[in-house]
Amino acid sequence: MSALSKKSRNMVKYYLNRQRGEIEYFMKGGFIWIHRNRSYKDYSPEKDLVEMRTDGEHYELRWSDGVYSEPVLKIPVKRRTVRGMDPGPQKDMFEFVAEMFPKPVLHIDFPAWGDLEVFTDTINFMKSLNATVKTMKVGEESWISDRMMKAVLNECSDVKSLTIRSIATSFRFFDDLLDHPPFKFDFFKLRCADWVTKDRLIHLFLKCKKVFLSNFRMNYNDQELTEICEKWLEAPEAEHLEIKSSLNFFESIGRLPGAVPIKEVQLFDGYDEYGFYGGGLSFPPGKCYKMEKANGTPAIVYHERSCIVFRTDFHSVVVRE
Numbered sequence: 001m002s003a004l005s006k007k008s009r010n011m012v013k014y015y016l017n018r019q020r021g022e023i024e025y026f027m028k029g030g031f032i033w034i035h036r037n038r039s040y041k042d043y044s045p046e047k048d049l050v051e052m053r054t055d056g057e058h059y060e061l062r063w064s065d066g067v068y069s070e071p072v073l074k075i076p077v078k079r080r081t082v083r084g085m086d087p088g089p090q091k092d093m094f095e096f097v098a099e100m101f102p103k104p105v106l107h108i109d110f111p112a113w114g115d116l117e118v119f120t121d122t123i124n125f126m127k128s129l130n131a132t133v134k135t136m137k138v139g140e141e142s143w144i145s146d147r148m149m150k151a152v153l154n155e156c157s158d159v160k161s162l163t164i165r166s167i168a169t170s171f172r173f174f175d176d177l178l179d180h181p182p183f184k185f186d187f188f189k190l191r192c193a194d195w196v197t198k199d200r201l202i203h204l205f206l207k208c209k210k211v212f213l214s215n216f217r218m219n220y221n222d223q224e225l226t227e228i229c230e231k232w233l234e235a236p237e238a239e240h241l242e243i244k245s246s247l248n249f250f251e252s253i254g255r256l257p258g259a260v261p262i263k264e265v266q267l268f269d270g271y272d273e274y275g276f277y278g279g280g281l282s283f284p285p286g287k288c289y290k291m292e293k294a295n296g297t298p299a300i301v302y303h304e305r306s307c308i309v310f311r312t313d314f315h316s317v318v319v320r321e
Helices: 006-017 089-100 116-128 146-155 173-177 198-205 222-234
Strands: 022-026 031-035 049-054 058-063 073-076 105-110 132-138 161-164 187-190 210-214 240-244 260-266 280-282 288-292 298-304 307-311 316-319
Touching: 022 089, 031 089, 089 116, 105 116, 116 132, 116 146, 146 161, 198 210, 198 222, 222 307, 260 298
Parallel strands: 022 105, 105 132, 132 161, 161 187, 187 210, 210 240
Antiparallel strands: 022 031, 031 049, 049 058, 058 073, 240 307, 260 280, 260 288, 260 316, 288 298, 298 307
């Protein structure tokens, strides 16, 4: 409808201006999802998700209802080449979306490409649309270069949620972050976290709300893990820290002031905004403790499987007698 005339285009724009649309761009596949409601609660693809992709001549909109459907709208695109994105049509798609939504919220999924210019040019283009990049997912299960890793952290330092899926970088990477100010992500997930020493974790990530670090080479000793726990309890912004590695849960954490042994924990009901499911957990002796953060917020620290978790996002606990 919006492609038919200036009047109909303005009608669509007026309607969408009142909607809370969020745009999810999968760069590897070259398609866009337009979400009316991105919440994990009451989400329905039949009502809340429209898919937009291009065949090179048009960009097509169709309802994404779990099965292939014919486009409900086909719009001609201009022919041009844009660095950082598949030639022309993908940029047209974004300009079309930016026109329909006055301040679009973007969620970008960027593959593990080694071209640094492609990444930075794509980010700069997104920002030129007066769009808020809320979520960025980068990489795949492969190695990421130091230059790309540094660019991702620098260019995405103002996004709400950053996930780096690559599983390895060089051991020299951390030299580029010695003077970096603390990050303030709402959500940060890093798989190639072997460079995150105790001091770097405390300096860089304790102003983030939720942090998930994983790598089999991470190995904090008793003193380091206890210091991480103490600093996390002092950090008012920190709500959730998960360290997945071959770590042991040392008894010294249970000897910290105010630590109360816990038998069971009830987390939250259903799914949270990041897609994590709540439910309940049970622990053997010495594996879970309730504590209190410096600002009075209740917290728990526990060891489950290969993860050591520090969190305030839970509902209730059963104290071990």
